[in-house]
Amino acid sequence: MAEFTLTGLRVVHQVAATGSFTRAAEMLGYTQSAVSRQVAAMEAAAGAPLFDRRGRGAAPTPAGRVLVRRAAEVLADLAATEVELAGLRDPLAGRLTVGAYPTAAMALAPRAMAQVGSAHPGLAMVLEEASSPALLRRLRTGRLDVVIVGVGRDLPDYDLSELRQTAVLSGDLLVAVANTHRFAGRTGVTVPELGQEHWIAGTGAAGEPQFGAWPTLADPHIAHTARGWSTRLGLVAAGLGITVVPELALPALPAGVGAVTVTDSDWAGRATVALTRARPSAQAQMMVTALREQAARLHDAWPRAGTARGQASPPRP
Numbered sequence: 001m002a003e004f005t006l007t008g009l010r011v012v013h014q015v016a017a018t019g020s021f022t023r024a025a026e027m028l029g030y031t032q033s034a035v036s037r038q039v040a041a042m043e044a045a046a047g048a049p050l051f052d053r054r055g056r057g058a059a060p061t062p063a064g065r066v067l068v069r070r071a072a073e074v075l076a077d078l079a080a081t082e083v084e085l086a087g088l089r090d091p092l093a094g095r096l097t098v099g100a101y102p103t104a105a106m107a108l109a110p111r112a113m114a115q116v117g118s119a120h121p122g123l124a125m126v127l128e129e130a131s132s133p134a135l136l137r138r139l140r141t142g143r144l145d146v147v148i149v150g151v152g153r154d155l156p157d158y159d160l161s162e163l164r165q166t167a168v169l170s171g172d173l174l175v176a177v178a179n180t181h182r183f184a185g186r187t188g189v190t191v192p193e194l195g196q197e198h199w200i201a202g203t204g205a206a207g208e209p210q211f212g213a214w215p216t217l218a219d220p221h222i223a224h225t226a227r228g229w230s231t232r233l234g235l236v237a238a239g240l241g242i243t244v245v246p247e248l249a250l251p252a253l254p255a256g257v258g259a260v261t262v263t264d265s266d267w268a269g270r271a272t273v274a275l276t277r278a279r280p281s282a283q284a285q286m287m288v289t290a291l292r293e294q295a296a297r298l299h300d301a302w303p304r305a306g307t308a309r310g311q312a313s314p315p316r317p
Contacts, residue, residue, distance in 0.1 A: 002044035006078070009071035011038040012050060016068040019057045042067065084122070093122030096283045099138060099147040102229060103245075104272060105129040106252035108168075108298065109148060112290035123283060132158065139163070139275060145284045148291065150246075152270035164280060166288050168272045169248065169295040174259040175214065176236050176245040183242070188261045191217055198223035198241040200232050211244045216266045233257055248272060248298060 014024040015035065025032045043050050050064035060068055096116075100109040105127065113125050128138070132149040136158060139147045148168065149158065175194070177183045183193075191214060199213040203225040213220030223241045226232045229252075232243050237256040245259055253259065272295065274288045 002041060004042065004045045005038075006074070008038045008042040008045070009067070009074055011035055012042050012064070013068055013071040013075060015039060015051060015058055016060050016064065019059065021058055082121075092120045092283050092286065094283060095124045095126070096146070096281075096287060097126045097128065097144045098287060099128045099130060099135040099144040101132050101135065101149055102129055103249040104148040104150075106229065106249045108248050108272075108291065108294055111294040111297075112287060115290045115294060116287055120283075120286075125287075132156075136160075136275070139277065142277075145276065145281065146287045146291075147275045148272060149275060150270050150272055153268045155270065160275065162278055164276045164278055166274045166276075166292065168274050168288075168291050169299060170269065170271045172247045172261060173215070173244050173267070173270065174247060174250070174261055175242050176233060176253065176257050176259050177242045178237055178239045179256050179258055180239060181242065183260050184258055186260050188263050191262065191264050191266075194242075194262065195220070197221070200224045200226065200235045200241040200243040202232065203227055211246075214244060214262060214264070214267075216264055230254075246270070246272075248295070251298060251301075 011024065011028065011030070014027055015021055018024050018027060021035050021039070022032055024030075025035045028035070030038075039050060046063050046067055048063035049061050050067055051058040052061055098109055098113065109127055113127060116123065117125060128135075128144065130138070133156070135144065135147040135149055138144040140163075151158070175183070175189065183189055194214050194217050197220075199220050199222050201212040201222050201224075213222065224235050226235065229249070233245075233254050235241055236243055237254055245253070250259055274291050276284045276288065280288070
């Protein structure tokens with residue numbers, strides 16, 4: 001008597017997902033004849049055809065739709081079981097909460113979490129996005145294990161006492177412009193040139209640091225304000241102004257938006273630091289290492305112009 005098998009369910013699920021026996025074979029690393037045999041075996045177990053093979057594709061029949069739905073549930077349960085078993089073998093399994101200010105949450109924190117998660121699937125991670133003052137409060141009360149904040153001369157002098165500090169990146173601020181803007185494609189611009197532009201600035205609750213116009217620019221023209229980065233960058237893409245953007249956010253720039261460096265010897269720069277409590281867990285230390293590695297990759301990926309740019313001095317650990 002024919003029976004359902006995991007291999008057969010996996011093949012049926014892939015054929016339905018791709019709509020093709022040939023494509024399913026390519027995705028699974030099987031021959032097309034092997035895929036056909038597995039489908040035939042599952043049809044024997046189901047007692048009904050699973051796919052309508054008319055035309056150039058393969059569409060599930062009513063019985064096929066039932067089996068595909070159940071196969072998805074079985075395969076998901078199996079994947080969850082593998083993660084749980086891996087957690088039993090992994091001494092770093094557990095839970096880790098990470099907090100990041102919005103631009104660090106756009107690319108840096110997710111990439112570091114993916115790096116850690118691939119090596120330790122038994123470690124459950126949660127990311128919280130908030131302003132730096134809120135992150136510091138949550139770290140001190142134990143709600144967060146690792147937080148990522150920005151520091152610099154133009155930012156509040158946060159109380160970092162009794163916290164372990166690790167410099168993640170001393171990176172640039174840049175200016176985001178539409179691909180149709182006169183700055184697009186340039187290797188750099190000067191502060192006087194920025195004075196002629198319309199700016200899009202951030203807005204938020206009192207006490208939350210925001211990106212305004214270029215920090216050393218006197219009397220900038222603020223044309224629009226928006227709370228979220230997606231809105232700010234959408235306004236930029238539409239050609240309604242330009243905005244300051246941290247280097248960490250460059251991988252998340254939307255289509256139609258680029259970034260240029262600014263030549264400004266008066267700008268002291270900013271730094272990004274990772275903070276933990278004085279005695280961090282092994283999981284927290286591993287996350288800090290991943291943050292440093294991913295920040296270095298982001299930094300190296302940005303094409304440098306040969307212009308003079310200031311850099312922030314990170315706090316001493």
